[in-house]
Amino acid sequence: MWKIAKELKKAGVVGINARNAGYIMPLNQRKFYPLVDDKRQTKELAIKAGLEIPELYAVIEYQWQIKNFQKLVAGHETFVIKPARGSQGDGITVIDQRTKNGWRKVGGSIISDNDVSYYLSNILSGMYSLANQPDVALVEYRVNFDPVFSKITYKGVPDIRVVVYRGVPAMAMLRLPTKESDGKANLHKGGIGAGVDIKTGITTTAVQHDKVVELHPDTNLPVANLQIPNWEKILYISALSAELSHLGYLGVDIVLDENLGPLILELNARPGLAIQIANRMGFAARFHQIDLALPNLETLEEKLAFVAQL
Known part of the structure; x- marks a missing residue:
């Protein structure tokens, strides 16, 4: 077991203790938690900023x-x-x-x-x-998901999780409902998490129960190489959400409605770690890149331009 832990650490994979001590505690002040823990407050925050949410x-x-x-x-x-x-x-x-x-x-x-x-x-x-x-x-409002996902989802609504580190979108995945997950896009219930190239918005590796899969179990169609529409807007919404919430380590969940486009579903002050497996990349190296560049990234636009270089 220690060999596995050593290899994971070498690959920059962050575990739950390291996440809590290294990111959540120093970057997320508890006084701001209600803004994301209470979905009603999150909606009010988004509306004031002119961001779209489910009615x-x-x-x-x-x-x-x-x-x-x-x-x-x-x-x-x-x-x-x-x-x-x-x-x-x-x-x-x-x-x-x-x-x-x-x-x-x-x-x-x-x-x-x-x-x-x-x-x-x-x-x-x-x-x-x-x-x-x-x-x-x-x-x-029940989201009518964008038909681009129709071949790789089961009944429920897919969503995009973007982890934002110190105001910079750092890693993303597409979460897909399955029959096992009862139509919900939650990985711990049996949903699929597909890594997303942070620059282009194209899906890469997919995982279910922390194991790599190539096909959606219910549609038997490949999950990789799907271009997610409105990717630049999704990154903008994610970065702005981090500014509004005052949290340095944040998970932003966004859904793509067929008619309304990207909508903020919810914000999460304690985003999970499976996104690293879906992307086959640990947080440590990506966050280190951001730490080095951050002194030169003052505006939201500069942070988003940096994402294009990751």
Whole structure:
């Protein structure tokens, strides 16, 4: 085991302890965490900066509001329900259609009105929140993902994770839903992470459960060599999000809507480390490049121009 650890360190791969001690603690002041841990605050931050986000249909803060759920979502047959302070995709439900028996989820299963009420009550009680503290439920626009991803995703919405280091987009991956992940783009649930060339926005190596894969397991089509549209705008949104959040180590999750283009899904003050495996590159060398160049990178435009050289 120590030989493996030695090789990983030599390759510049950052582990969880090194991430916490070397990046999160010195670069992310806790007073700024609420800006990213609370999705409602993140939305307000993005709107003030003129950035696009999925439209918010309703906010459920109190138990008595749950009985009015159907009125709150009137006119919207398809939407997403999520806890404001949830993490790792837990507690998110995507509704596809209203039926005579209840609501059809994106995976095809039906949940009754009573099930929805119980689920919303659990969100408010804090079941899915980061610290199991009382939470609020957000009901928002369901993204219609860009058809460029249609051949390498399963039902759910793919998203792009960009890790921004000291204001510079440093590494990126495309996260793809699978049948195993129940249509969610979360790697720990069985989704696929495809490395993305940070300069061009073209996908490279793909991994599932930390093992390299070439084909999407459900479509049997290759994941690599896909050009992600609007790449320059995605990098701009990521870098600006880091400025707005005041965090030096940040994960920015962006979705590509067919009609609306790039939308900020959420920000993460503790982005995971699997992105290194997807890119077959450790954080250490990439972050070192940025550290050396940063004294000459004062503006957002200069930082983005530097990314083109990575």
